Amino acid sequence: MRLAILTSGGDCPGLNAVIRAVVRTATDRHGWECVGIKYGWKGLATGEMIPLPTQAVSGILYRGGTILGTSRFNPAKDKETTARILENLVLHQIGGVICIGGDGTLRASHEIAKLGVNIVGVPKTIDNDIAATDVTFGFQTAVQIVTDAIDRLHSTAESHNRIMILETMGRNTGWIALAAGLAGGADLILIPERPFSYEKICEMLVKRHERKSFSIVVVAEGAFPEGGKPVDIGELDAFGRPRLGGIGFELAREIEARTKIESRVTVLGYVQRGGTPVAYDRILATRFGVAAVEAAYNRQFDCFIALKGEDLVPVPIADGTGKTKTADEKLFEVAKLFFG
Ligand code: F6P
Numbered sequence: 001m002r003l004a005i006l007t008s009g010g011d012c013p014g015l016n017a018v019i020r021a022v023v024r025t026a027t028d029r030h031g032w033e034c035v036g037i038k039y040g041w042k043g044l045a046t047g048e049m050i051p052l053p054t055q056a057v058s059g060i061l062y063r064g065g066t067i068l069g070t071s072r073f074n075p076a077k078d079k080e081t082t083a084r085i086l087e088n089l090v091l092h093q094i095g096g097v098i099c100i101g102g103d104g105t106l107r108a109s110h111e112i113a114k115l116g117v118n119i120v121g122v123p124k125t126i127d128n129d130i131a132a133t134d135v136t137f138g139f140q141t142a143v144q145i146v147t148d149a150i151d152r153l154h155s156t157a158e159s160h161n162r163i164m165i166l167e168t169m170g171r172n173t174g175w176i177a178l179a180a181g182l183a184g185g186a187d188l189i190l191i192p193e194r195p196f197s198y199e200k201i202c203e204m205l206v207k208r209h210e211r212k213s214f215s216i217v218v219v220a221e222g223a224f225p226e227g228g229k230p231v232d233i234g235e236l237d238a239f240g241r242p243r244l245g246g247i248g249f250e251l252a253r254e255i256e257a258r259t260k261i262e263s264r265v266t267v268l269g270y271v272q273r274g275g276t277p278v279a280y281d282r283i284l285a286t287r288f289g290v291a292a293v294e295a296a297y298n299r300q301f302d303c304f305i306a307l308k309g310e311d312l313v314p315v316p317i318a319d320g321t322g323k324t325k326t327a328d329e330k331l332f333e334v335a336k337l338f339f340g
Pocket of ligand 1 (some may be wrong): 125
């Protein structure tokens with residue numbers, strides 16, 4: 001079989017580890033030929049693809065990003081686009097597609113799978129918000145990057161007796177902020193799952209500054225005050241979702257005005273998606289890639305691979321998407337013990 005691989009949606013560390021695992025497993029174990037689709041589903045609409053012999057994936061395990069490029073191109077956006085994709089699949093004799101992407105990509109892929117295209121998905125997002133899988137590759141790397149940033153912010157916060165506010169990614173969940181805030185010893189963690197009260201957080205910060213000269217506040221980009229809503233930049237992405245960002249600056253303004261304590265903001269942004277994956281993510285991404293090929297070999301299509309405990313199992317796309325995994329309540333209660 002000729003197997004296509006595409007990476008879609010926001011990039012994240014580990015994508016190349018999946019690509020490498022898919023190509024090596026498909027080629028070495030099943031004698032299949034692999035092709036890489038450029039820039040997500042867009043490459044199947046335009047016919048941009050490259051051969052992926054095993055030599056092409058040599059040395060990419062540790063590399064961040066994706067050698068194929070990615071986009072938020074929606075394959076089901078209109079009939080003409082879908083028709084072009086189906087034509088290119090036939091023209092290039094592609095028997096199956098391994099689609100690596102987040103919830104939006106997997107849902108769009110299901111629309112294509114319903115037309116008879118053999119698709120196996122691999123869930124991907126640093127946000128770790130896909131309910132069907134215990135964790136997604138890329139998440140632990142993002143947590144490490146944010147934790148390293150928190151460690152660095154401690155020294156400058158302490159030197160200036162400031163409140164340092166660190167805004168993380170995570171879209172509408174607080175997994176990254178919560179995990180990294182706990183690992184980095186943050187004095188306050190604000191996440192979308194727990195709308196906050198300016199009055200209460202400022203009271204806590206003023207009380208803390210009676211005995212400590214600085215504070216580290218980690219805020220997820222989707223966090224918002226009670227009665228409010230997430231701050232966005234006024235644009236929608238290709239899947240019609242608001243592009244979040246800016247709560248860190250709103251927090252700094254409000255906190256400094258109310259507490260009179262100098263406050264500064266760091267927005268980590270795309271640094272959280274850059275660079276080499278940590279070892280955990282290299283291993284997990286590799287396992288996802290191998291499992292995706294085996295699902296294709298067993299003709300388990302229109303599904304995506306999910307980590308459940310120690311096992312990687314295929315989950316029907318229709319059942320496993322559209323459900324957000326919010327940050328763990330129990331973990332937040334643990335983190336709260338160290339606030340203030
Ligand atoms: O889903 C991953 C993610 O990094 C989110 O945390 C963030 O809100 C979004 O992608 C940013 O999207 P874009 O890369 O389109 O700006």
